[in-house]
Amino acid sequence: MYELSVVVPVYNVEKYIGKCLDSIVNQSLGIENIEVIIVNDATPDNSMEIVEEYATKYPSIKIISNEVNLGAGESKNKGLKEVTSDYVTFVDADDFISENTYEDCLKKIKSSNSDLLMYNWEFYREDGKIEPFSIHKPYFNENEIITDFKDFPEFAFMTSSVNKIYHKRLFSYLKFPNCKYDDNGVAIETLINANQIYFNNDVTYFYRKNEDSITQAITMSNIEGLTESIGILNELILKYPDYQRNITSLIIKFVDDILFWLCDYEWFVDEELKAINLLQSVTYNITNENLEFFNENIPFSLLFEEGIRNLNKYDDETFLAKFKYFNRLAKVNSLANLYVDTGEGFNEDNKIAINYRLSRENLLSFDLKDFKNIRSLRFDPIEGAFSKVKILDISPDLKTLSSNSENGINGEYQLFTTLDPSYIIEAKDVDEIRIRFKLSILNxxxxxxxxxxxxxxxxxxxxxxxxxxxxxxxxxxxx
The missing domain is CATH 1.20.5 (Single alpha-helices involved in coiled-coils or other helix-helix interfaces)
Incomplete structure (x- = not known):
């Protein structure tokens, strides 16, 4: 019988899978004592050709395959069904481990009668650059035995599944959701249910940081995935109310991460508003008491504490204005959109977008020859800015019907306190529209x-x- 099972999901890692498998087969424990379960997640590259070479050489490597790409969480679940030993761990296929990791960890988890062991990890970069300290990274200088996760609030941030070894008593809690950040809820639930946790400072997992990694490009899917993960954590608060403060601390950190992304990356306004709405829908457990608990245990780590405190006090646009645009962090897009209603209302499929250089007086021309049965138009003069706008002329002799401004269309100019200002224009089957307007950003x-x-x-x-x-x-x- 194997002493340890290792589950490795594989997808698009042909550049790295060799080094990963080398670090496993060269373990001081002996590859003959390690059950390696490779889950081919329908990888489109040559990763599996490399894996098959190792499987031919080492009988303890077994391969299972997904018919379609299921993602890391589901792949881990499938790999877990094949486990035959009393202990299991996971490795991401682009990472690697130190040679004595498994021998040292098994010795300590058994001798201490622990059912969960965590060990250290380091960022690894091919370019040799040093990564800054991460709040999610363990920072113990010595080995520690923990009997109650509640007494170590900082453990809530150590949510990776790959730097841990689990005894079979915890296997029932290893049910990974099908979402982008599949580790978080599983990590918390195993920490809560472990009778004893051993933190091992003597071995290291090397987490590869590379520029083409999927985690380096932050998109709306990251925000959606992390808010989905917060939703899972909210469910765990209901299941384990005694650990409410520990779990909410992790939620607070994730909210802080998302607010950082919103400030630091380029977004369209509709994406920013969607992100705020998502956050507001999952942050009902955060209280001032929770924030004080967080700051007591992890001081000086929150970048956007005021934003977190005020998140649910305002509607999405007001919050975004106060949080981002009042702080001169706006990245205004000089982008005008013309939406064309051909009988199905205004939608993204029937839209013309024009980038322009904002000046005192602007003239934009939209070609409408490809649109049939035009009923009306919606003109959005800019994205991501509170503005004053005056339409000077719309040709050929078209009429403005309404706007979403504070003062309607009868004033000398329209005052917009929405980040998505718009005008409705009466139009019937025109081939071209030219709009001349003045626009200034509100100070x-x-x-x-x-x-x-x-x-x-x-x-x-x-x-x-x-x-x-x-x-x-x-x-x-x-x-």
Whole structure:
């Protein structure tokens, strides 16, 4: 019987899989004592040709294959079904481990009668650059035995599945969800249910950091995946209420990460608003008490504490304005969009976008020859900016019907406190439209005065809600 099983999902790693497998077959424990379960996640490259060479040479390497790409989480689940030993661990196929890792870890997990062992990891870069310290990285200088995860709040951030060895008593908690960040919930649940955790500072897992790694490019799928992971953590709070503060600390860190992404990367405004809405839908467990607990245990690590505290106080646009645009972090897109309604309303499929250089007076021309049965048009003069706009002319002799400005279309100019300003234009089967307009970005003073009014309105509504709550009886009926 094997002493340890290792599950390795494989997808698009032909550049790295050889070094990964070398670090496993050269373990001091002996490859004959290690069951290596390779899960071919329908990889389109030559990774499996390399794996098959190793499998031919080492009988303890077995291969199972997914008919279609299922992702890392489902691949781990499939690999777990093939495990025959009492202990299991995981390795990402582009990473590698030190030679004594498994022998040293098995000796310690058995002698200490622990059912979960965690060990150190380091970033590895081909270019030799040193990575900054990560809050998700263990920072113990000595070996530690932990009997209750609750007493070590910093463990909540150590959510990777690959630097851990699990005894079979924990196998039932190793159910990875089909989402981008599949490790987080599983890590927390195993930490909670482990009778004893051994932290081993003597061996190292090397986590490869490379420029073409999928985790280096932050897109909306990262935000969607991390908010989905927060949703899973919220479910665990209901399941394990005694660990609410520990789990919420991880949620706070993830929210801080997402706010950093929103500030540091280029986004369209509709993506930013979607991100804020997603965050607001999953952050109901964060309280001031939770934030204080976080700061006591992980001081000086939050970049956007004020943003986290205010996340659910405002609607999405007001929050985005206060959080990002008032802080001069805006990356305004001088991009105008013309949406064409051909009977199916305004949608992204029937749209013309034009990048332009913003000036005192702007003239944009849109070719509409490819559109049939035009009913109306929607003109968005800019994305991602609070603005004042005056349309000087729309030819051929077209009429502006309405706008989503604060003052309608009858003023000398339109004042937009939305990040997606728009005009509805009456049009019937025209081949071309030319729009001449003036546009200026609202300055901080103008914005502040506008949002003071909006804040007062929000505060009034909140006060009304509180008064209504006080007047209601136990079953919600007015007294």
């Amino acid at each position: 901080d003073e103008e914005l502040s005065s506008l949002f003071v009014d909006k804040n007062n309105l929000i505060n009034d509504l909140n006060n009304q809600k509180e008064e209504t709550k006080k007047k209601k009886g136990l079953f919600g009926f007015m007294r």
